[in-house]
Amino acid sequence: MSHYYESHDLGKFGEMANGSPELWQKFLAWYSAVFAEGALSEREKALIALAVAHAVQCPYCIDAYTTACLEKGSNEEQMTEAVHVAAAIRGGASLVHGVQMRNHLHKLSM
Amino acid sequence: MAEPTLNKLRVPLADPKVQLRQLHALAIERSFEAQVAGAGHPELRADGIQVLQINVGKRCNQVCHHCHVDAGPDRREVMSAETVDHCLRVLAQTDIPTLDITGGAPELHPEFRRMVREARALGRQVMDRCNLTILLLPNYSDLPEFLAENQVEVIASLPYYLPKQTDAQRGEGVFDGSIEALRRLNDLGYGVPGSGLKLDLVTNPVGAFLPAKQSQLEAEWRRELARRHGVTFNSLYTITNMPISRFLEFLLRSGNLETYMQKLVQAFNPAAVNGLMCRTTLSVGWDGTLYDCDFNQMLELTVDHGGPRHIRDFQIAPLARRQIVTAPHCFGCTAGAGSSCGGALAD
Ligand code: SF4
Numbered sequence: 001m002s003h004y005y006e007s008h009d010l011g012k013f014g015e016m017a018n019g020s021p022e023l024w025q026k027f028l029a030w031y032s033a034v035f036a037e038g039a040l041s042e043r044e045k046a047l048i049a050l051a052v053a054h055a056v057q058c059p060y061c062i063d064a065y066t067t068a069c070l071e072k073g074s075n076e077e078q079m080t081e082a083v084h085v086a087a088a089i090r091g092g093a094s095l096v097h098g099v100q101m102r103n104h105l106h107k108l109s110m
Numbered sequence: 111m112a113e114p115t116l117n118k119l120r121v122p123l124a125d126p127k128v129q130l131r132q133l134h135a136l137a138i139e140r141s142f143e144a145q146v147a148g149a150g151h152p153e154l155r156a157d158g159i160q161v162l163q164i165n166v167g168k169r170c171n172q173v174c175h176h177c178h179v180d181a182g183p184d185r186r187e188v189m190s191a192e193t194v195d196h197c198l199r200v201l202a203q204t205d206i207p208t209l210d211i212t213g214g215a216p217e218l219h220p221e222f223r224r225m226v227r228e229a230r231a232l233g234r235q236v237m238d239r240c241n242l243t244i245l246l247l248p249n250y251s252d253l254p255e256f257l258a259e260n261q262v263e264v265i266a267s268l269p270y271y272l273p274k275q276t277d278a279q280r281g282e283g284v285f286d287g288s289i290e291a292l293r294r295l296n297d298l299g300y301g302v303p304g305s306g307l308k309l310d311l312v313t314n315p316v317g318a319f320l321p322a323k324q325s326q327l328e329a330e331w332r333r334e335l336a337r338r339h340g341v342t343f344n345s346l347y348t349i350t351n352m353p354i355s356r357f358l359e360f361l362l363r364s365g366n367l368e369t370y371m372q373k374l375v376q377a378f379n380p381a382a383v384n385g386l387m388c389r390t391t392l393s394v395g396w397d398g399t400l401y402d403c404d405f406n407q408m409l410e411l412t413v414d415h416g417g418p419r420h421i422r423d424f425q426i427a428p429l430a431r432r433q434i435v436t437a438p439h440c441f442g443c444t445a446g447a448g449s450s451c452g453g454a455l456a457d
């Protein structure tokens with residue numbers, strides 16, 4: 001059975017240019033500018049990308065930014081901490097909605 | 111007990127021909143030769159000989175998992191005294207400025223000290239590619255002093271400034287031994303500003319990925335090695351793992367070969383071609399055979415363009431302008447910032 005996500009499909013990302021070459025070019029130019037050394041280092045940006053990849057749960061991005069983090073000089077401990085940051089924000093984001101629950105609870109309750 | 115080498119295990123991949131077959135079987139869109147031609151070198155040629163790199167044998171006290179030599183304690187290949195003489199004669203008869211001694215662990219060779227002394231007496235720069243732990247073996251404990259007295263440049267392997275990654279690549283306990291050896295070298299002035307004794311470190315990635323930017327890693331390592339271990343050094347060189355020998359075996363076993371090779375090919379950097387080390391290095395094997403570099407040596411790709419093929423028949427003119435023998439593994443030297451025994455080529 002074939003899977004929805006195949007790791008080698010990442011290599012086909014460039015085929016997204018076929019439907020709209022101009023939009024693809026604009027995306028590429030913007031994307032590479034985003035990841036270039038700036039106020040944040042390339043290494044920091046790769047770690048942020050790794051964390052976000054986990055938050056949005058994109059398997060392609062997780063593979064790509066695991067490699068990118070290693071190639072920017074990050075180690076396993078640093079990468080694991082980045083994933084915990086993503087997990088903590090996701091967990092915290094759920095929990096903080098408890099305030100919403102409590103607001104509504106109080107409104108409804110006698 | 112040290113792990114056995116591929117050679118000792120008698121696995122098919124120990125044979126360079128099998129390794130080359132693996133590499134040639136990979137789908138590569140544009141060959142290395144075509145890429146190099148596109149970068150302005152229709153033929154990749156040597157441009158003089160600045161470095162005579164002598165691989166004195168495959169014996170080593172370690173069995174690192176990425177080793178392109180498949181070196182280890184069970185290897186028996188050792189350069190004969192006669193071949194050492196040929197090498198020293200070549201140095202004396204030419205003005206090749208640098209002798210680069212490698213292995214295995216080159217210091218295990220019984221003629222190591224003679225080579226160093228005679229090359230130094232000829233006024234040549236001598237580099238020792240040192241695995242550090244060799245300096246702690248009982249019979250070699252006076253080596254640091256010997257190296258310092260002869261002003262040998264020490265190029266030491268240390269993949270990471272933390273134990274976990276270092277030991278994963280080089281073996282249990284290697285990190286602690288390496289730090290102890292580095293401290294001994296520092297105590298003699300190695301890697302200390304103003305001493306004139308050069309200590310450079312070499313890092314290979316601990317896995318199937320490219321090295322990070324050399325200048326950035328060097329700054330980080332300087333800070334971390336000083337802070338954590340009180341160790342100083344001169345330069346840090348990043349070296350890409352070549353898809354040959356034990357690293358090739360790892361790539362195959364871990365299912366990484368295709369993606370790794372694809373990465374090397376896609377990261378081809380034309381700016382790295384000019385400085386490829388084969389263009390200024392002549393590599394000598396333990397049996398005196400000549401190669402364009404230590405990687406070609408391990409693949410048994412002998413120099414093959416008109417020049418002599420053995421150190422005893424050395425002639426500078428044809429060798430200094432020889433055409434380089436290339437194969438798909440060469441993409442390891444041109445990926446990203448490029449890679450050589452002296453580190454990145456276009457950082
Ligand atoms: S990488 Fe160097 S130290 Fe490690 S086994 Fe090979 S020759 Fe020996």
Ligand code: SF4
Nearest residue numbers: 388402403405440443
């Ligand atoms: S592997 Fe050797 S011959 Fe090939 S590019 Fe690198 S240095 Fe040159």
